[in-house]
Amino acid sequence: MSGQNHVKIHGSGSASGGTYDKITIRGEGTILDDVECQVFKTFGTSELQGDIRYEKLDVFGETNVKGAMHGTGLKVIGQLTSGSDAVIHHTKVRGSLDLAGGIKGEKADIKGSISSGGNIEMETFQLHGNFVAAGLLSAEVLDVGLRFGVSRAAEIGGSKISIKKKSALPFLPFGKGDGTLEVKIIEGDDITIENTRADIVRGKNVTIGSGCEIGLVEYSESFKHNSNSTIKEKIFNGSYEKPQMK
Amino acid sequence: MSHELISKKDLLDLTGISYGQLYRWKRKNLIPEDWFIRKSTFTGQETFFPKQKIMERIDKIQTMKENLSLDELADMFSPTASSLNLTASELISRGIASETVMNFFLEHTGVSGEFPFDQILNLYMLSSMLESGDIQLDEGRMLLELLKEHSKQLQKKDAIIIFIRKLGISSCLILMNGEDVFFEKGTKMVARLSITKCMEELKTKLL
Numbered sequence: 001m002s003g004q005n006h007v008k009i010h011g012s013g014s015a016s017g018g019t020y021d022k023i024t025i026r027g028e029g030t031i032l033d034d035v036e037c038q039v040f041k042t043f044g045t046s047e048l049q050g051d052i053r054y055e056k057l058d059v060f061g062e063t064n065v066k067g068a069m070h071g072t073g074l075k076v077i078g079q080l081t082s083g084s085d086a087v088i089h090h091t092k093v094r095g096s097l098d099l100a101g102g103i104k105g106e107k108a109d110i111k112g113s114i115s116s117g118g119n120i121e122m123e124t125f126q127l128h129g130n131f132v133a134a135g136l137l138s139a140e141v142l143d144v145g146l147r148f149g150v151s152r153a154a155e156i157g158g159s160k161i162s163i164k165k166k167s168a169l170p171f172l173p174f175g176k177g178d179g180t181l182e183v184k185i186i187e188g189d190d191i192t193i194e195n196t197r198a199d200i201v202r203g204k205n206v207t208i209g210s211g212c213e214i215g216l217v218e219y220s221e222s223f224k225h226n227s228n229s230t231i232k233e234k235i236f237n238g239s240y241e242k243p244q245m246k
Numbered sequence: 247m248s249h250e251l252i253s254k255k256d257l258l259d260l261t262g263i264s265y266g267q268l269y270r271w272k273r274k275n276l277i278p279e280d281w282f283i284r285k286s287t288f289t290g291q292e293t294f295f296p297k298q299k300i301m302e303r304i305d306k307i308q309t310m311k312e313n314l315s316l317d318e319l320a321d322m323f324s325p326t327a328s329s330l331n332l333t334a335s336e337l338i339s340r341g342i343a344s345e346t347v348m349n350f351f352l353e354h355t356g357v358s359g360e361f362p363f364d365q366i367l368n369l370y371m372l373s374s375m376l377e378s379g380d381i382q383l384d385e386g387r388m389l390l391e392l393l394k395e396h397s398k399q400l401q402k403k404d405a406i407i408i409f410i411r412k413l414g415i416s417s418c419l420i421l422m423n424g425e426d427v428f429f430e431k432g433t434k435m436v437a438r439l440s441i442t443k444c445m446e447e448l449k450t451k452l453l
Binding site: 104121122123138140157158159160184185187188189199200202203204218 | 254255266267269
């Protein structure tokens, strides 16, 4: 890293790829190739036509990265889309993050929405809003508030999984009612879910809250069940239990 | 290599690990993505694993996680070259190769000074084949040629090196993502070496 190697685009312009300390875009800017930098700040609209490696990336507005992302801290106030995979230690989103590939990291704190064409893998995953993962959503601690729309994942797996409904704020123009979740399999040690349609839920301690439709629950320690949810089949430690009909 | 599969549930029952641990290890790349085999069963989707591989791997993780962090473990299992550079004398003193094998290796590869990891791996494979008496020096040269020629493939997972001999004439080959190979009658397979296994053995020796 050389001492003073900055790119500033104010208004409209573009810059070539390469290695920089700091890149600031205010207005509209394009980076034409792969780029590596310490700090990338963009206010307005920007496009990166290659991969990006960074320490810190702040997006205020709209940014589209065509390639892969690799960095320590990401903050999005607005919208960030990426055409590939991402490895990001700390992700904070107030708005939306959409990736064509998968995302791996330590911690994600999202208010709004995240979508991934692959797996979402975090140690801590906190979200209020809506998510879509084409593959597996996996986290040590998964804390989701379903605010709007239909969230989807092929599988959800982890240690502590909590999925609850959160009413959409009344003055926001999202569809009416709560968010819901549709998923094939949920597996974890401690699972609490609401508003979820799942084929299979497996875990040690399973709590099925309100608004759920579950095909099969398998649990090994404890089970709680809200009466307005339906569960077709239940297995406790390998032995079949007849579901209680109210 | 058995191809017996074990379902995720049976695996957890058998090993006593929890879902949380399994997913954590998967996230940390301790268990490769392609060991998760999804199949449809009458209850819907089930995940299966190659039984022998996953049992060995979990056993290793459980015995080693006392003194190594998960990241260090992941590094150990990862098939990518790690950042170790050792000199010839250090490698001999760590018992990776004997002096004889080392001299033979140096003579035929022209490596000098510090060995990058891929060369250490080549040396280790040569050493284990020669020391076991499976192959002789001439064939060792053949092996080194093969390794040099296809160094790119060796970075990938699941490469297997096979030595065959028929009527005293020998040859060797690299098998990628190996399923099965069949030889004509009279061909003897004298040695079979999995690169991934060698890598893990080597890394435990170097740690």
